[in-house]
Amino acid sequence: MYTGIVSDLGTVAALDEDGARLSIATPAGFLDRAAPGDSIAVDGCCLTLTAKEGTLARFDRGAVTRARTVEPRPGAQVHLEHALRAGEPLGGHLVTGHVDGVATLAAAQAEEGSVAAAFELPPELDARLVAVRGSVAVAGVSLTVAAFADRRFTVQLIPATIERTLLRLDAALVPGTGFNFEADCLARYALRAADPAA
Structure with missing residues (x-):
């Protein structure tokens, strides 16, 4: 669950040929509070962090995700948001990250x-x-x-x-x-x- 309040901007580092694997270059410190298995919203799409290497975040994109979302372009900037934690302010509205x-x-x-x-x-x-x-x-x-x-x-x-x-x-x-x-x-x-x- 997210709030729709963008915290950071990332850059698409790589997208494999079938669009199933995505790598995002994140700002310094962004991944400090994230571990593989955590959810991160990338341009509003809830993705599971599969690996992190320094400031590089890696995600897998399923078939439904690929069909319903904009395909990330290498070099393009994207909005990033960590999942909402209990007790944090709900500054926007409840956003699931399940893109329609x-x-x-x-x-x-x-x-x-x-x-x-x-x-x-x-x-x-x-x-x-x-x-x-x-x-x-x-x-x-x-x-x-x-x-x-x-x-x-x-x-x-x-x-x-x-x-x-x-x-x-x-x-x-x-x-x-x-x-x-x-x-x-x-x-x-x-x-x-x-x-x-x-």
């Missing part, structure tokens, strides 16, 4: 010191999982839905988010770019309870 699919950035523009970013939901995702003023995770970042219509949700990226993550107009926020997307886990259970076929 890839949301595509439709548009982004500066608005009075913040950035309004609109994303298209993955086609396989039930739109009822997203609600205005509800929570979502985009690339592992906890965000509040400001508007929602026609399978497109909009979030406001405040300066603190822009400074601490890769969600910036001069970097990742390019229309057509895909991002790992997770709906609020509470919405999943509410939908399931209301509609067992969902």
Whole structure:
């Protein structure tokens, strides 16, 4: 379980040919509190640390993970977050790291010191999982839905988010770019309870 508050940025060091094994170069000290078997969110995707060599973290990626997430590109930066420990502040919202699919950035523009970013939901995702003023995770970042219509949700990226993550107009926020997307886990259970076929 995570909070969607990104703690660090890592860099994709290697990805094998079938995408099943991933290596991330992490900042100095990041792996000090991690041991093989621990969970770490990489761009919002919960992965199990299989080995660490200095500052290099190694992970295995299963078939379901590969099918539902953005494929990491060697050299690209990624968001990192350690799993939430009991007693730690829940600064964002409860994030499982179980990515629902890839949301595509439709548009982004500066608005009075913040950035309004609109994303298209993955086609396989039930739109009822997203609600205005509800929570979502985009690339592992906890965000509040400001508007929602026609399978497109909009979030406001405040300066603190822009400074601490890769969600910036001069970097990742390019229309057509895909991002790992997770709906609020509470919405999943509410939908399931209301509609067992969902």
